[in-house]
Amino acid sequence: MTAYTNLNVVPFVSVENMMRLVLTIGTETFLTELAKVIEEDFRRWEAFDKTPRVASHSDEGVIELMPTSDGTLYGFKYVNGHPKNMREGRQTVTAFGVLSDVGNGYPMLLSEMTILTALRTAAMSAVAAKHLARPSSKTMAIIGNGAQSEFQALAFKAILGVTDLRLYDIDPSASERCAKNLAGKGFSIRTCTSSQDAVEGADIITTVTADKQYATILSDNMVGPGVHINAVGGDCPGKTELHKDILLRSDIFVEYPPQTRIEGEIQQLDADHPVKELWEVIAGKRAGRESDRTITLFDSVGFAIEDFSALRYVRSKLKETGLYDDLDLLADPDEPRDLYGMLLRCEARLQSA
Amino acid sequence: MTAYTNLNVVPFVSVENMMRLVLTIGTETFLTELAKVIEEDFRRWEAFDKTPRVASHSDEGVIELMPTSDGTLYGFKYVNGHPKNMREGRQTVTAFGVLSDVGNGYPMLLSEMTILTALRTAAMSAVAAKHLARPSSKTMAIIGNGAQSEFQALAFKAILGVTDLRLYDIDPSASERCAKNLAGKGFSIRTCTSSQDAVEGADIITTVTADKQYATILSDNMVGPGVHINAVGGDCPGKTELHKDILLRSDIFVEYPPQTRIEGEIQQLDADHPVKELWEVIAGKRAGRESDRTITLFDSVGFAIEDFSALRYVRSKLKETGLYDDLDLLADPDEPRDLYGMLLRCEARLQSA
Incomplete structure (x- = not known):
């Protein structure tokens, strides 16, 4: 060259x-x-x-x-x-x-x-979780085991030390493929038969499903106190993954509010529902997690920066x-x-x- | 391949x-x-x-x-x-x-x-002139003899049969280079010592200068009846080539009005000054040139289409x-x-x- x-x-x-x-x-x-x-x-x-x-x-x-x-x-x-x-x-x-x-x-x-987008999305997710999840977090549920799932797992391991994975996909072969691809990479992996099963006891829940529709990958009763939710899949108008009640219980962090209000999970909420800008947490201008019982949510849509x-x-x-x-x-x-x-x-x- | x-x-x-x-x-x-x-x-x-x-x-x-x-x-x-x-x-x-x-x-x-942009700009200019210039047009003045000038000349020859060129540039070496590059291509070429000299008797005037500033490449007295002006160089806010009085005497044709009002010669005019959309002429929905004495102006800024x-x-x-x-x-x-x-x-x- x-x-x-x-x-x-x-x-x-x-x-x-x-x-x-x-x-x-x-x-x-x-x-x-x-x-x-x-x-x-x-x-x-x-x-x-x-x-x-x-x-x-x-x-x-x-x-x-x-x-x-x-x-x-x-x-x-x-x-x-x-x-x-x-x-x-x-x-x-x-x-x-x-x-x-x-x-x-x-x-x-x-x-x-x-x-590169799969890598940057995973790195961004892990950066957000580093600032928002409980520091002791070791266990992550990944709901949706498609093209981005392994990158998410590796980023959370490299940057947060997450080593325990629970995988769930409506297509069991996707979870099997993800588990196989990650074998020997230092994870303890369990493939799960329901999203309920996957999230039970998880410190972090990553949702990364692909269908373009309003879906409810997570319902309200599945999310306990102290959990960090990394919502990656809902990223365009008409595509969401979380039940609205979860949003109402969460401290919501976003990349760029004008874009996220259109594309993110918060498209389900009123236009003036309070959200926090992630950059302010990273820049030390605002606190991240407030307590061990707070539910934090990174409503990720992917931003040009x-x-x-x-x-x-x-x-x-x-x-x-x-x-x-x-x-x-x-x-x-x-x-x-x-x-x-x-x-x-x-x-x-x-x-x- | x-x-x-x-x-x-x-x-x-x-x-x-x-x-x-x-x-x-x-x-x-x-x-x-x-x-x-x-x-x-x-x-x-x-x-x-x-x-x-x-x-x-x-x-x-x-x-x-x-x-x-x-x-x-x-x-x-x-x-x-x-x-x-x-x-x-x-x-x-x-x-x-x-x-x-x-x-x-x-x-x-x-x-x-x-x-490709130089080629498409030249082809677009010639398409507009085909619909707007007097059909007998044979002589074109080109004011500004930079990177786009030869392409403009060749497009007007191929599409309209323009064979007589008058070249003017504030840098005489630019006109000489343009004339040399076009030698043997079937043109009769005269390099001129002033823009006044170049436009005298021209059927079509192409302005294609490069400086980013309000300039007056053409003043009002230089443009006689029946001329078609192909204004290529003025294409961003703060960059125009024609004196406002020329615009007020011309029938103005544009690509996409919301863009041209910001970027074109007509940024000098009121926001509601009447302009005609070139596509309507090409589609046969509207007449082009109204008479042999009309001054037609294609206020070209370049559009995505x-x-x-x-x-x-x-x-x-x-x-x-x-x-x-x-x-x-x-x-x-x-x-x-x-x-x-x-x-x-x-x-x-x-x-x-």
């Missing part, structure tokens, strides 16, 4: 290179380091341009652009959500992203983000690992005003070849 | 392949065919999702995302505008774009769009030319829910290699 000094070249991290990057660094180390970058960016939350995602909805799903900037770097993610894809052998969610230099507008990184952090982290790893390709993405004429001349010189080059 | 059947693969048109594509098809044929696709899409204007661009402004410039969808395809362009870049040997404007399948959200094309058309056209040329690369952009596990398992299988593959 050459150093990226040519103005036309943008470093590109393919799916293959993202996998190699994660394996080279180690999944748990990657999640831990990424969590640190997310925390860094959440501590300087006020420095970012924030805007709700730009969504294009259709009957089948949604395509979204999620831009943000800290004034020095600009990042955006393209992400789709198409629940029916799974039945056709495609991913429900795929994503890629770009990081750019605000000073000249040139992209500095293009990266796959399907895998987390993707920005993830792209920033990946970029920081390129030089040492060389795990990228050079992409000829930007026209770079010898004389900047001579774009057409570049075409003429290409013609001359091809004719003389 | 392999057929793009693998779900992980997105066809990618690099700068090199875009140049080869234009040269293989021929620049004028490319512009003519692209103009037809733009007209097709403008005729079904009402089928598109339309939204003003999503801009991130900084002291140095702007980074924008321009999405649109016709319900079947989704496209967006990333584009920056940084006037100071030229002094640092970079392009003022660089761009890339993506076309996706609305049905499953998967990207179907990633393409460089720095060159034009980029969508350009991406659609480029994609239609991939199979026959093979001028693309396969980009490993999308994670494609054997079993869609098993994203983490894909990582494990990559690990096993690397260990056994």
Whole structure:
């Protein structure tokens, strides 16, 4: 790999290179380091341009652009959500992203983000739990054992020391696959036959189901005092996972309220229902958990700054690992005003070849 | 090149392949065919999702995302505008774009769009002039002879039969370069020493200067009856090229009024000053030019649908030319829910290699 000094070249991290990057660094180390970058960016939350995602909805799903900037770097993610894809052998969610230099507008990184989004979502969940769950938490129930479940488990192990997992999915083969994939990774794992069974005695409950509908993965009687709920799956209008009564009993923490009120579990509540911004807890401006009996809820929908952090982290790893390709993405004429001349010189080059 | 059947693969048109594509098809044929696709899409204007661009402004410039969808395809362009870049040997404007399948959200094309944007802007200008300029138009003045000037000239020749060019730039070397680049392409070219000199007797006046400031490239006395003005350069808040009095005498045609009122020449006018939508002329719903003495003005700022058309056209040329690369952009596990398992299988593959 050459150093990226040519103005036309943008470093590109393919799916293959993202996998190699994660394996080279180690999944748990990657999640831990990424969590640190997310925390860094959440501590300087006020420095970012924030805007709700730009969504294009259709009957089948949604395509979204999620831009943000800290004034020095600009990042955006393209992400789709198409629940029916799974039945056709495609991913429900795929994503890629770009990081750019605000000073000249040139992209500095293009990266796959399907895998990276699963990693950043898991790192974000664990960061929130680090600040909100009881410090002694060791046991986590994971309701919904799809594409994100192993990443969630590994992040909570690496960052919080969670080692006991209870897995539940309406499809038992999903729980079996998750348990098999996590075998030998230092967990004690129990697959469960009901969500009630899974949450019994759990310190943390992660809900990460995929259907686009109002569902009640957790009902009120299943959540006891002191539990931290990591609600990942409810992330668009019409898609929620928790019974409203749980929300009314919980201390609710969110990423960016204008977006979460539309997309998160709290779409079930009044628009003025009090919620707390997670960045204030991370920045030390506000307390997290108030008592051992408080039910804390991280109503996670995924915000552009987390993707920005993830792209920033990946970029920081390129030089040492060389795990990228050079992409000829930007026209770079010898004389900047001579774009057409570049075409003429290409013609001359091809004719003389 | 392999057929793009693998779900992980997105066809990618690099700068090199875009140049080869234009040269293989021929620049004028490319512009003519692209103009037809733009007209097709403008005729079904009402089928598109339309939204003003999503801009991130900084002291140095702007980074924008321009999405649109016709319900079947989704496209967006990333584009920056940084006037100071030229002094640092970079392009003022660089761009890339993506076309996706609305049905499953998967990207179907990633393409460089720095060159493509110059081509689509020129094709759009010529389409507007075809519907607005006097049919006998043969002479065009081009004020501002930077990166877009040759493309404008070639589009007006290919689509309208404009053969006489008068070039003016505050930097005479820019006019000389433009004239040299267009030598042997079938034009009669005169480089001029003032904009007054250039516009004298011209049927069409194209203004395409680059400075981000309120400028008066054309003053009122320079524009006679019957002229068509193709105002390309004024395209963001605070950047205009025409004296307000010209606007008040002109029949003004625009792409998407909510965007043009912010970015175009008409930012100088009252918010309710009457303007006509170009798509209505192209669709036959409204007359274009009213008389031989009318001054028509296309207040061009560039709209997402034009980029969508350009991406659609480029994609239609991939199979026959093979001028693309396969980009490993999308994670494609054997079993869609098993994203983490894909990582494990990559690990096993690397260990056994």
